[in-house]
Amino acid sequence: MNKALGIDIGGTKISYALVDNNGEIKSEIKKVATPRTKEEIIKVLKDAILEYENEIEFVAIATAGAVNNENTKVIGSTANLPSGYKDIDFQSLSSKKVFIENDANAAAWAEYRIGASRNCKNSVMLTLGTGVGGGIILNGKLLKGKSGAAGEMHFMMSRKQERKCTCGAYDCFEAYASGNGLKQTAIEIFEDETITTYDVIEKATKNDKKAILTLKTWQNDIALGVLGLNNIFDADCFVLSGSMEKFVDAEEIENFVNSKTVTTPTKIYHAKAGNYAGMIGAVVLANELL
Ligand SMILES: [Zn+2]
Structure with missing residues (x-):
């Protein structure tokens, strides 16, 4: 080999x-x-x-x-x-x-060939880390766009101009679905500027109500974005990866998306390629x- x-x-x-x-x-x-x-x-x-x-x-x-x-x-x-x-x-x-x-x-591509989206010719991978990365595969090919830059997860979730995004615009999907987005959601719910994502995870394991609400709100924002993406791409599946993906419930997102999508039901998987x-x-x- x-x-x-x-x-x-x-x-x-x-x-x-x-x-x-x-x-x-x-x-x-x-x-x-x-x-x-x-x-x-x-x-x-x-x-x-x-x-x-x-x-x-x-x-x-x-x-x-x-x-x-x-x-x-x-x-x-x-x-x-x-x-x-x-x-x-x-x-x-x-x-x-x-x-x-x-x-x-x-x-x-690794997920498509050897991981969670194996054989899903139409898939969207979302990397949930400090920011949100995106990789889109359509008809078995990477979606690159005219220049190679396609797949950036910056599209508007709200017009309230509440969150300045890393791209300079307001209220992008990334500003809600990322680790930074989780932190912002926690600041709003706890009304505490000093709270960190680590605090939220820690408190959630102790059944703190605000921490659980924070994670639910964040997950729901991710689900809304996935719903929009499924409406656009009619994907076989979505793959969630990155350091934050272990804090979301793929099945709950899948159920939400499939109850609302105007295309066809999809699957939500956790990444497997490591x-x-x-x-x-x-x-x-x-x-x-x-
Ligand atoms: Zn943005």
């Missing part, structure tokens, strides 16, 4: 490992804190590639930020990565072919496209 080097570049860490074409990790997973300059990031990537270059067929990178349709260049904003990151010429880092894809798209779905999906997708 041919192997590739899979690399996941996030705002806090860079992880890499050998991955085979079936998406199985074949080496130790190495992790480095993401450096604060473009030059240092290039050095980390070069060192990682040098370590494995003789054993691999290609390099596949899952990165924060939108990636062009040629899978060669980061084109979108990457607020959590240093300025200049977009200018990195990834192909120049290796003598082998270098393929890059947005991390949410890559993870969605913490390294990004690098796995990048390798599997690259293997299919290169």
Whole structure:
């Protein structure tokens, strides 16, 4: 089985490992804190590639930020990565072919090939973390849009202008469904500016009524967004991933969406491809496209 080097570049860490074409990790997973300059990031990537270059067929990178349709260049904003990151010429880092894809798209592909949405030709993955990532697969293909940037979960949930979103607009789905959204909901319900998502989770385990209401309200906001997405995409399934997904009840969301949708019933699954779905999906997708 041919192997590739899979690399996941996030705002806090860079992880890499050998991955085979079936998406199985074949080496130790190495992790480095993401450096604060473009030059240092290039050095980390070069060192990682040098370590494995003789054993691999290609390099596949899952990165924060939108990636062009040629899978060669980061084109979108990457607020959590240093300025200049977009200018990195990834192909120049290796003598082998270098393929890059947005991390949410890559993870969605891993779920489609080996994980929760296996065989769902029409699926939407929502990564619930600090923000919300989106990966949309339509008719068995990643939805990339004209430039490669499609799948951003910024659409309006309310016109009250209550929550300024990371994109600059107000009241986007992301401003409600994300970890930050949960925190904002908690601040409103507890009327306490200092409350954290950690406090909410902790209090909910002790049956605190406000904490439970906070989680229910947050989950309901997620369900409203999923309902809208199902009305647009008529998806076979949705996959929930990311650090916050374990705090939502997929079955409750599924029941809500299916009771209200104007298309057809869908399925809501928790992600299965694991913490390294990004690098796995990048390798599997690259293997299919290169
Ligand atoms: Zn937004």
